[in-house]
Each structure stands twice: as C-alpha cells, then as structure tokens.
Amino acid sequence: MTSAGFLYPGYSAEDDYPAFAERLGPGVELHVVHTLMREDAHRVDALLDVGGADVLAEGARELRALGVDAAVWACTSGSFVFGWEGAAEQAAGVAAAAGVPASSTSFAFVDAVRRLGAERVAVAATYPDDVASRFADFLAHAGIGVASWTGRGIVTAAEVGTLAAADVLDWVASAEHADADAVLVPDTALHSAAILDELERRVGKPVLTANQVSVWQGLRLAGDTEPRDGLGTLFRTPAPAGTAPRPA
Structure with a gap:
C-alpha cells in the first residue's frame, strides 16, 4: 500500500483528493490534513502566514502519526511566494516534522514540467x-x-x-x-x-x-511511479529508466 499525505490549507477543493484516490484504484491511500488558514486571501502577506513554518509543522506531525510514506504541502501560492530558497526550506521543514520525503505543489509543477x-x-x-x-x-x-x-x-x-x-x-x-x-x-x-x-x-x-501535480508528486516521492490512464498526460508519462524521485 502506498500512502501519501497532503497538507491542505482550509476547505475549498479538498474533495479532489478522494476523487483522485478513487481514480488511482486499490493500493493507494491519500491522506489530507487541513492546516490553519487565518485569512483566506490570495495576498502576499496572508500567503506567507498560511505557509508559515509553525502551521506546516503542526500538520506534518499529524501526517507522521498517520504513517504516510511521503508528504506534500498542497498549496501553490503558499509555497512560491517564499521564493525558491524559501520554498525549499519550507519543504525541508515539512520533511523533518513528518519524518518522510516532502515537497510542495510549486516544486511539483517544476518536476512535472520536466517529466x-x-x-x-x-x-x-x-x-x-x-x-x-x-x-x-x-x-x-x-x-x-x-x-x-x-x-x-x-x-x-x-x-x-x-x-x-x-x-x-x-x-x-x-x-x-x-x-x-x-x-x-x-x-x-x-x-x-x-x-x-x-x-x-x-x-x-x-x-x-495544482491538485494533479500534488498527487503525482506525493506518489512519486513514496516510490509509486506506475503510469495510469484517466488523469492526464502527466500520469501516463513513465519515469525515465534509472531515475529516482527526489524531495524538493
């Protein structure tokens, strides 16, 4: 069983994750932990708060307790607003708190484009x-x-x-x-x-x-790179031979 965990801010499209799990089929579990969103706003100051280290560490510890194989901070704007280095530090903090390889949606987009x-x-x-x-x-x-x-x-x-x-x-x-x-x-x-x-x-x-690349990244970091139909070109594209997934 492959188990990927997702830190999701607030409540908007979290039902996408069980929808993805259904399409992925048996052998995959997607766990969603909701993180604190003090203000729902696509505004830089609010997004920096949404992606704060304290907020993510608390959620990551919940994922650790669930025994997931990988963790993803499932928020694009709440990761890229920190810049490249800041987003890397953010993902490293999630990995440390969750005890598993971790990434974020912003890095997932980069890895998906490269794939x-x-x-x-x-x-x-x-x-x-x-x-x-x-x-x-x-x-x-x-x-x-x-x-x-x-x-x-x-x-x-x-x-x-x-x-x-x-x-x-x-x-x-x-x-x-x-x-x-x-x-x-x-x-x-x-x-x-x-x-x-x-x-x-x-x-x-x-x-x-965003939710597509987040799920793809979570499975990839958990070691599941099996191509699948019905989830866009990304999921149908096999990993190059000899490559190994890496956390952000």
Missing part, C-alpha cells in the same frame, strides 16, 4: 496579477520558459472552489498560447480531478493542475 519535457509553458492562474507574476518568476528560476501568463483576479480560495467545470474549461482554453508546450493551472483550491482529460482535449496539449 513532460516541456520547455515553455502558459500559465492560467486564478490569482490577482501580483501573485500570479510570482509563480511565473518561480518557474523562470527553474529554467522553464513562460510564454504567457494571466491572472484571473480571484482573491479567495473559497471563490475558486465554486468555479464550475464548464467555466474552468473555457478559461483554461483561453489561456493557451501557441508557443507553449503545456498549460499550467496553479491553485489547489480549484477542482480538476474530474476534468483532466477533458481539459487536455479542449486545449490540445498537456495541462497540469
């Missing part, structure tokens, strides 16, 4: 522009070209969690760029488990969403 062999991406972010631009900077730090990025200007995770599938499909398709090899959709508050393949059909290229 696909994509060189340039388009970003469809739910966030206000000042936050969305920081994600583009994070990707650029990793050597990933950003052909275009757009922010939708939604301030709260709660609102993102209410977006209908048809709305998400139209919006992500509108963010596609001809020079991009894939489209990235950050924000774990966005539901995506049920529409991954439909998103890719609509866009015509790989689409990576």
Whole structure:
C-alpha cells in the first residue's frame, strides 16, 4: 500500500483528493490534513502566514502519526511566494516534522514540467496579477520558459472552489498560447480531478493542475511511479529508466 499525505490549507477543493484516490484504484491511500488558514486571501502577506513554518509543522506531525510514506504541502501560492530558497526550506521543514520525503505543489509543477519535457509553458492562474507574476518568476528560476501568463483576479480560495467545470474549461482554453508546450493551472483550491482529460482535449496539449501535480508528486516521492490512464498526460508519462524521485 502506498500512502501519501497532503497538507491542505482550509476547505475549498479538498474533495479532489478522494476523487483522485478513487481514480488511482486499490493500493493507494491519500491522506489530507487541513492546516490553519487565518485569512483566506490570495495576498502576499496572508500567503506567507498560511505557509508559515509553525502551521506546516503542526500538520506534518499529524501526517507522521498517520504513517504516510511521503508528504506534500498542497498549496501553490503558499509555497512560491517564499521564493525558491524559501520554498525549499519550507519543504525541508515539512520533511523533518513528518519524518518522510516532502515537497510542495510549486516544486511539483517544476518536476512535472520536466517529466513532460516541456520547455515553455502558459500559465492560467486564478490569482490577482501580483501573485500570479510570482509563480511565473518561480518557474523562470527553474529554467522553464513562460510564454504567457494571466491572472484571473480571484482573491479567495473559497471563490475558486465554486468555479464550475464548464467555466474552468473555457478559461483554461483561453489561456493557451501557441508557443507553449503545456498549460499550467496553479491553485489547489480549484477542482480538476474530474476534468483532466477533458481539459487536455479542449486545449490540445498537456495541462497540469495544482491538485494533479500534488498527487503525482506525493506518489512519486513514496516510490509509486506506475503510469495510469484517466488523469492526464502527466500520469501516463513513465519515469525515465534509472531515475529516482527526489524531495524538493
């Protein structure tokens, strides 16, 4: 049994995780621990608080008690706002408290882009522009070209969690760029488990969403790299021979 744990801030699209578990099938357990969100706001100061070391350590200790094989801080904006080095320290803190390999959604996006062999991406972010631009900077730090990025200007995770599938499909398709090899959709508050393949059909290229890459990263760090259908190109793409997963 592979057991991956996810630190999830608040309550918006946490039901994506049991939806992923159902699609992954027997042999996989996905555990969600909700972390403290003092203020629901896609604003830099609030996000720095959401991803604070004390908040994550408390949740990571809960995951340790559950006996998970790997841990992921399942929040994109609450990791990339710390910058590359800060996000690495954040993931290391989760690993120390959980006692297992750990990463975050921001690093999961980077690793997923590399797995696909994509060189340039388009970003469809739910966030206000000042936050969305920081994600583009994070990707650029990793050597990933950003052909275009757009922010939708939604301030709260709660609102993102209410977006209908048809709305998400139209919006992500509108963010596609001809020079991009894939489209990235950050924000774990966005539901995506049920529409991954439909998103890719609509866009015509790989689409990576926050909860998708978080689950993929958690399984990868736990040693489960088995290709699977029904969860987008990322899950169908096998790991190169001789590679081993690494924590952020």
